[in-house]
Amino acid sequence: MLRNEALLQVAAGADIIDCNVNAPGVNDVELLTRAVKVVQETVDAPMCLDSPNKDALEAALKVYKGKALVNSVSGEEASLKRMLPLVKEYGCAVIGLVQDDEGIPKNTERRIAIAHKIVERAEKAGIPREDVVIDVLVFPIGAEAKAGLDVLEAIRRIREELGVNITMGASNMSFGMPDRPVINAAWASMVINAGATVLVTDAAKVRPAILATDLILGRDRFARRYIADHRKREQAAQQAQKA
Amino acid sequence: MLRNEALLQVAAGADIIDCNVNAPGVNDVELLTRAVKVVQETVDAPMCLDSPNKDALEAALKVYKGKALVNSVSGEEASLKRMLPLVKEYGCAVIGLVQDDEGIPKNTERRIAIAHKIVERAEKAGIPREDVVIDVLVFPIGAEAKAGLDVLEAIRRIREELGVNITMGASNMSFGMPDRPVINAAWASMVINAGATVLVTDAAKVRPAILATDLILGRDRFARRYIADHRKREQAAQQAQKA
Numbered sequence: 001m002l003r004n005e006a007l008l009q010v011a012a013g014a015d016i017i018d019c020n021v022n023a024p025g026v027n028d029v030e031l032l033t034r035a036v037k038v039v040q041e042t043v044d045a046p047m048c049l050d051s052p053n054k055d056a057l058e059a060a061l062k063v064y065k066g067k068a069l070v071n072s073v074s075g076e077e078a079s080l081k082r083m084l085p086l087v088k089e090y091g092c093a094v095i096g097l098v099q100d101d102e103g104i105p106k107n108t109e110r111r112i113a114i115a116h117k118i119v120e121r122a123e124k125a126g127i128p129r130e131d132v133v134i135d136v137l138v139f140p141i142g143a144e145a146k147a148g149l150d151v152l153e154a155i156r157r158i159r160e161e162l163g164v165n166i167t168m169g170a171s172n173m174s175f176g177m178p179d180r181p182v183i184n185a186a187w188a189s190m191v192i193n194a195g196a197t198v199l200v201t202d203a204a205k206v207r208p209a210i211l212a213t214d215l216i217l218g219r220d221r222f223a224r225r226y227i228a229d230h231r232k233r234e235q236a237a238q239q240a241q242k243a
Numbered sequence: 244m245l246r247n248e249a250l251l252q253v254a255a256g257a258d259i260i261d262c263n264v265n266a267p268g269v270n271d272v273e274l275l276t277r278a279v280k281v282v283q284e285t286v287d288a289p290m291c292l293d294s295p296n297k298d299a300l301e302a303a304l305k306v307y308k309g310k311a312l313v314n315s316v317s318g319e320e321a322s323l324k325r326m327l328p329l330v331k332e333y334g335c336a337v338i339g340l341v342q343d344d345e346g347i348p349k350n351t352e353r354r355i356a357i358a359h360k361i362v363e364r365a366e367k368a369g370i371p372r373e374d375v376v377i378d379v380l381v382f383p384i385g386a387e388a389k390a391g392l393d394v395l396e397a398i399r400r401i402r403e404e405l406g407v408n409i410t411m412g413a414s415n416m417s418f419g420m421p422d423r424p425v426i427n428a429a430w431a432s433m434v435i436n437a438g439a440t441v442l443v444t445d446a447a448k449v450r451p452a453i454l455a456t457d458l459i460l461g462r463d464r465f466a467r468r469y470i471a472d473h474r475k476r477e478q479a480a481q482q483a484q485k486a
Contacts, residue, residue, distance in 0.1 A: 141459055142466060148459035152436070173459065177466065178473045179451065186455035189432040193395070208422065212429035216384055216391035216416065223385060223420065230421045 016069060017043060018200060020050035028056040036060045048095070054082050061090040068092045072135060073122075075100030075114040084125040093131040094122070095167055098154075104137065111136060111154040112161065119162050133165040133198055134158055140175035141183070148173065148187070152194050159195035167198035170206075185209035193217065208233070259312060260286060261443060263293035271299040279303045291338070297325050304333040311335045315378060316365075318343030318357040327368040336374040337365070338410055341397075347380065354379060354397040355404065362405050376408040376441055377401055383418035384426070391416065391430070395437050402438035410441040413449075428452035436460065451476070 017039055021031040032051055039047060049060050050071040057070055072095040073083040087094045096118035098111045105111045115134045122132045136154045139147045155166055170191065174183035184206050188199060192213045199210070208229065215226045260282055264274040275294055282290055292303050293314040300313055315338040316326040330337045339361035341354045348354045358377045365375045379397045382390045398409055413434065417426035427449050431442060435456045442453070451472065458469045 141461075145461040145464070149461055177458075178470060179455075179476075182451045183455045183458065183469075185428065186432040186452050187459055189429040190436045190456070190459065193433045193436065208425045209429050212422075212426045213433070215420075215426065216430055216433065218384075218388040218392050221388070226426075227421065233422075 016046050016048050016198065018048040018050050018071065020071075021056075022051060028053050029059045032056045032060040033063055036064050040065055054086060057083075058086060058090075061086070061092060064090075064092075069095065069133065071095045072097050073118065074098075075117050077101060080118070080121050084122060084127065087122070087131070088126050093133060094127070095133045095135050096122070097135045098137050108150050108153045108157070111150070112157050115154075115158045115162060115164075119164060129162065129164050133167045134162070135167045135169075136196075138168045138170060138172040140177075141173055142176040148190075152190060155191060155194040155196050165197045166195060167200060168196060170196075170199040170201040181205040189213045258288065259291050259441065260288050261291040261293050261314065263314075264299075265294060271296050272302045275299045275303040276306055279307050283308055297329060301329060301333075304329070304335060307333075307335075312338065312376065314338045315340050316361065317341075318360050320344060323361070323364050327365060327370060330365070330374070331369050336376060337370070338376045338378050339365070340378045341380055351393050351396045351400070354393070355400050358397075358401045358405060358407075362407060372405065372407050376410045377405070378410045378412075379439075381411045381413060381415040383420075384416050385419040391433075395433060398434060398437040398439050408440045409438060410443060411439060413439075413442040413444040424448040432456045 019032065019035050019039060021028050021035055028051055032049065036047065036049065046066065046069065047064070048069040048071050049057055049064070051057050061068060061070070068090070070083070070087060070092050073079050073087070074097040076099070083094065096115065098105055098114040098118075100114050100117070105114060118134065119129050119132050123129060136151050136158070138151055141147050151168070158164065158166060168191065170187055171180065171184050173187045174180040177183055181202065184201055188201060188206050188209050189212070191199070192210065211220065211226045211229050214220045215223055220226055262275065262278050262282060264271050264278055271294055275292065279290065279292065289309065289312065290307070291312040291314050292300055292307070294300050304311060304313070311333070313326070313330060313335050316322050316330070317340040319342070326337065339358065341348055341357040341361075343357050343360070348357060361377065362372050362375050366372060379394050379401070381394055384390050394411070401407065401409060411434065413430055414423065414427050416430045417423040420426055424445065427444055431444060431449050431452050432455070434442070435453065442449075454463065454469045454472050457463045458466055463469055
């Protein structure tokens, strides 16, 4: 099982730990459950259980202590029918991907329409909208020059029209580009300013930019978090120099 | 005169070179003129002539080749009356500071009202609004938690209502804070996304973030500028390692 345990992905430094054990040949029902136990024994942070397998999610939710975030439901009918009852039963929160039976949205309007659909269906299933986190789906800027503008507009509109939390695989933006942390940091500042609340990104490298953005937006009283993080980085750099 | 020549401030790497020779005891009428000549003989970039002294500006404009940017006029009556005829006469562009006889604006509405006043008065003086660049005035986030939000809102509204170019002393945001380039980069991404077009900032350090922001906003076809700048940085780093 050692091979499989190595697949446990923990985003160090993140405020929520995304746990994804998917790989060919993995018994994810067993492994996701074990991963939840190991992480919850080790770290005091909420987890995001990330699996396309409903059985694996259900097994993991049975042992999870507290309120989990489940990744994910989509706007596809089969997904809504399969996942929403589970989310309701375990009282967890859920990430809603803006794709549906017609596939991945090509423009802002479709993203927004699918977000509306997911939130409506969740509420009908008895899940309050504050437990739905919309994933706006980010694609590489290297493949499509409108990739950034479309998502920025979708974030603004979804926040305005639905008021839900918003997540994304933020680092996708820089896929295939050099100096990815530079792009990831700029993108983080822009999407947080637009209304994104839960970024999946390279936390270790992008954290300073995120804290600077919070500071600029008036969300860091007396710059306490920004300055504390700066001191930590400075101490780490000094220790690295000594070693 | 050597002492004074050292005062010539050139923002290396910037697309516009701001030239400011102000210091106690300086004969700025003579020195600003000399500085314009030296810079224009050396560098192929437009200049911003930065002086509170109308005589120094006029002397410099007489020798300036091309269309200069003048820094600045404000919403104060004396300033409008003194500067606008000069701007009109020399056909240059001008930076309009959003402050007036009541002082520095405390909120967004006042910033916007003063921007309207400057653009209206410029147009009455025969200066087209495309030659007016509004400076929204940035204050340190360390002194006032609303400093960032106020300016972001002012930028959006001024772009929407007046459609003019927008500048600012962008690095003021991080004054007094540690790791200033981190804050300056985050702030640059946010204000460019909001509509700012001409930042006065630490160009050498903030340039990668600005190019990443342009890339994300679909303003860098095939990522050519971003990748070219990355290669330059990489080569510079390799040469520094060899030396």
